[in-house]
Amino acid sequence: MISPAKSWFHYISPIFLSVSLLSVYLLTIAPGLTWANGGSDGGDLITAAAIGGVPHPTGYPLYLLVARCFQFLPIGSLAFRTNLMSAVATALAATLVYVSVVQTLRSCRSPRPELAGLAAGYAFGLAPLIWSQAVITEVYALQACLVALTLYLYTQPVLEFTSDQKRRDYGYGLLLGLALGNHVTTLLLIPAAFLVRSFRRPYHPEGILPTQRGWFRNGRLDEYSMRRQLVGFGVGLLIYLTIPLRALAQPPVNWGNPVTFARFWWLVSGQLYQSYYLHVGLPELYERLQAWAGMLLQQYGWPGVALALFGLIMFQMPPRLYGLTLWLAAVSVSFALFYGSVDSYVYLSPMFLSFAAWIGMGVAGLIQPVMQRSSILGFGLGLLCIGYFIGQSVTHVRLVDASHDLRAESFAREVLATAPKDAIIFAKGDQAVFALWYFHFALHERLDLLVLATDLLHFDWYQENLHVTYPTLVVPGPFPWPETIVQANPLRAICYVQYSDHAEVDCSKPQASP
Numbered sequence: 001m002i003s004p005a006k007s008w009f010h011y012i013s014p015i016f017l018s019v020s021l022l023s024v025y026l027l028t029i030a031p032g033l034t035w036a037n038g039g040s041d042g043g044d045l046i047t048a049a050a051i052g053g054v055p056h057p058t059g060y061p062l063y064l065l066v067a068r069c070f071q072f073l074p075i076g077s078l079a080f081r082t083n084l085m086s087a088v089a090t091a092l093a094a095t096l097v098y099v100s101v102v103q104t105l106r107s108c109r110s111p112r113p114e115l116a117g118l119a120a121g122y123a124f125g126l127a128p129l130i131w132s133q134a135v136i137t138e139v140y141a142l143q144a145c146l147v148a149l150t151l152y153l154y155t156q157p158v159l160e161f162t163s164d165q166k167r168r169d170y171g172y173g174l175l176l177g178l179a180l181g182n183h184v185t186t187l188l189l190i191p192a193a194f195l196v197r198s199f200r201r202p203y204h205p206e207g208i209l210p211t212q213r214g215w216f217r218n219g220r221l222d223e224y225s226m227r228r229q230l231v232g233f234g235v236g237l238l239i240y241l242t243i244p245l246r247a248l249a250q251p252p253v254n255w256g257n258p259v260t261f262a263r264f265w266w267l268v269s270g271q272l273y274q275s276y277y278l279h280v281g282l283p284e285l286y287e288r289l290q291a292w293a294g295m296l297l298q299q300y301g302w303p304g305v306a307l308a309l310f311g312l313i314m315f316q317m318p319p320r321l322y323g324l325t326l327w328l329a330a331v332s333v334s335f336a337l338f339y340g341s342v343d344s345y346v347y348l349s350p351m352f353l354s355f356a357a358w359i360g361m362g363v364a365g366l367i368q369p370v371m372q373r374s375s376i377l378g379f380g381l382g383l384l385c386i387g388y389f390i391g392q393s394v395t396h397v398r399l400v401d402a403s404h405d406l407r408a409e410s411f412a413r414e415v416l417a418t419a420p421k422d423a424i425i426f427a428k429g430d431q432a433v434f435a436l437w438y439f440h441f442a443l444h445e446r447l448d449l450l451v452l453a454t455d456l457l458h459f460d461w462y463q464e465n466l467h468v469t470y471p472t473l474v475v476p477g478p479f480p481w482p483e484t485i486v487q488a489n490p491l492r493a494i495c496y497v498q499y500s501d502h503a504e505v506d507c508s509k510p511q512a513s514p
Contacts, residue, residue: 039136043434053253062181090134094125101360115382120360173229177236311362
C-alpha cells in the first residue's frame, strides 16, 4: 500500500519538473524571429509551415504539421508561437526522461525513484545544448521529444506476446515512422529499437529482474513482432506524401518542387548536404573530439559526468535501457563526428539524453544504500543532486538566452524600409534569405518587392518557382545570374543584401526610365 506522502510526491514530481522547465524556457525564449543558438533556419521553417510550403531538405513533414498547429495559438507573433513549440517539446522530452528513469527504477524496487528521475530530467532539460534549442525555431527540440518517447516506450517490459502487445508493436513502429518524418537521423535508432522490442522474455512471476542472469540466453527473437513494427513504420512514413501535395499548390517557398519522384528523392534524401558527410579529415576529427569532451563537461560538470559513469557501469540497469541508451550515444556521436557541417554538434542531443538517463541511474545507486540506513538522509542526498543541476543552470543562462536577440527582425525591417518600390532584392546567405522570406511571404509585408535567393538561382526548380511567384519577373535561362536578371529587368531598382556581423544593404535605381 502506497503511503499518502509517497503518492503525493509521485504525482507532483513530473508536473513540477515540466512546469518549472517550461517557465525557464519562457523566460529565455526568443520573442520573434531569431538567429540565436544557430537558429538561422527558423525563417524558412516558420514560413513553410505558415503558407503550406516545402522547407529545405529533408522536408520535415511532421515538424510542419505540428508547427502549424502551434501557429494557430492566439498569442504573440507567428515566430514566437513556433518558438513556443520548441519549448513545449523540450519540457515534454525532459518529463519523458524522468518517467523512463522512474519506471526502470520501480522495476528494480529502488526506493524513492522520483528523486533520481528529477535529477535526470533537470540534467537533460537544463543542459545548455538542449536548452538552446528549446527557445528557438528548429527541428531538434521536437526530435529530442520523439527520441525520449521512443526510449520510454521501447524500454517497457515485453513478456510473451498477447493481443495488447501485438497492437503496441504496430503503434511503436508508427512512432518511428513519424519520427523519421521529423528528422532522418531517426534511421540510426531504428535497428536497435526494433531488435529490443522483438526480444521476448519468458514470464517471471516476480516480474523482470534486471540483475537476473541469462536474460538474453533465456529469451527469443520474435520475427512476427519485427514484421508488425515494420508495418507500423511503413504507415508512419506515409506522412512524407504531404510534401508533394504541398508542392502541387506551388507555394512561394517550395524547395526542390518535389512533384516528381526524382525531385522528391533529392529533397527527402538530403542530397544537397550529402557532400558534408565523410569529408572530415583526421586532424578535424581529433579537434572535434576534444571540443565535444569539453562540451560534455559544460553540460553536466565533473560531478554530473561521474554520476553518469557510475550509473552506466556500477548500477546494473535493465538490458533494454542499457542497450538503447548506449546505442543512442554511439550512433549520435558517430553521425556528428563524420558530418562536416559547422553545427554538427547539435546532433549530439541523443547522447546527452543517454547521459541524463545514466545520471538518474547513478543518483539512484548513490542514494539507495543511504536510504536503507536513513530515509531522511537519503532524501536529502537526492535533493542535493537535483539542486546541483538546477544551480549549475544559473551559469548557462547567458549562453542560451534568446530573449533579447533582435538581429533577424531588425535586419529584415531595415531592408524592407530601405528598398525602393518594386525593387528586386538579391539576398545572399541563409540568414538574409530566410529572414526576408518570413516577412515577405509569411507576414505579407512589402508585397511589391521581388525577393530572390542568390544562392539558389542555378537550380531549375527555383527558376520555376520564381516564374510562378513573380509572373512579371523576367528570368533568362538556363543559368540566370544576378547580372543577367538585372539586364532583363531594366525598369526595376536593384538591392543586394546580406548579413555577416551587420546588415549590408546596397540599392541602386533602375537602369532605364519607364
